[in-house]
Amino acid sequence: EAQVTQNPRYLITVTGKKLTVTCSQNMNHEYxxxxxxxxxxxxxxxxxxxxxxxxxxxxxxxxxKVSRKEKRNFPLILESPSPxxxxxxxxxxxxxxxxxxxxxxPGTRLTVL
Amino acid sequence: xxxxxxxxxxxxxxxxxxxxxxxxxxxxxxxLQWYRQEPGEGPVLLVTVVTGGEVKxxxxxTFQFGDARKDSSLHITAAQPGDTGLYLCAPISGSxxxxxxxxxxxxxxxx
Numbered sequence: 001e002a003q004v005t006q007n008p009r010y011l012i013t014v015t016g017k018k019l020t021v022t023c024s025q026n027m028n029h030e031y032x033x034x035x036x037x038x039x040x041x042x043x044x045x046x047x048x049x050x051x052x053x054x055x056x057x058x059x060x061x062x063x064x065k066v067s068r069k070e071k072r073n074f075p076l077i078l079e080s081p082s083p084x085x086x087x088x089x090x091x092x093x094x095x096x097x098x099x100x101x102x103x104x105x106p107g108t109r110l111t112v113l
Numbered sequence: 114x115x116x117x118x119x120x121x122x123x124x125x126x127x128x129x130x131x132x133x134x135x136x137x138x139x140x141x142x143x144x145l146q147w148y149r150q151e152p153g154e155g156p157v158l159l160v161t162v163v164t165g166g167e168v169k170x171x172x173x174x175t176f177q178f179g180d181a182r183k184d185s186s187l188h189i190t191a192a193q194p195g196d197t198g199l200y201l202c203a204p205i206s207g208s209x210x211x212x213x214x215x216x217x218x219x220x221x222x223x224x
Contacts, residue, residue, distance in 0.1 A: 033212065040122070042201060042216035050210055058211055090155050104155025
């Protein structure tokens with residue numbers, strides 16, 4: 001089954017404790033992306049990657065890091081989480097050609113105390 | 114990043130009513146996608162519109178892309194409780210790879 005998986009689905013942590021949210025896709029998509037979703041603000045892109053070892057900043061990259069060492073994986077790293085990073089995070093992937101569909105993971109709800 | 118506005122932000126209607134939601138921008142897009150997101154899940158693609166003036170129908174949902182390719186609308190006929198969700202538009206601009214979404218319209222259809 002074609003899918004994007006994220007782990008963990010729920011995470012409560014404390015300020016400053018480094019964390020990683022994993023994302024994996026099995027569709028051999030070149031493009032992967034991370035979004036955060038906050039009430040009234042829709043989905044905002046954090047980082048995206050057009051292929052292995054190629055990453056770029058989205059609209060809200062501050063406080064986040066990503067890496068793309070393999071095509072299928074695109075982890076999101078919060079080196080020193082802060083309460084303003086409490087949010088719902090989505091990973092997505094798509095094949096790089098016109099008008100293609102983004103496939104989204106199930107989301108990770110992160111709370112930073 | 115282009116300025117993208119969706120309206121209304123919230124909409125609550127009774128089952129059987131018709132409704133229209135809008136996605137507007139001052140920028141021209143190559144194409145535009147509409148997604149629906151249900152609680153606890155990621156967005157799922159409904160449609161992609163490509164040509165200015167294009168109209169696409171998906172059962173009771175009608176999507177229109179503006180002639181100038183700066184705006185789009187989604188019309189739902191005889192809404193049902195299963196249509197409840199967050200409707201998001203996502204424009205695609207030429208070769209740009211940074212993808213954006215509107216803030217969404219939260220639709221609630223009451224039985």
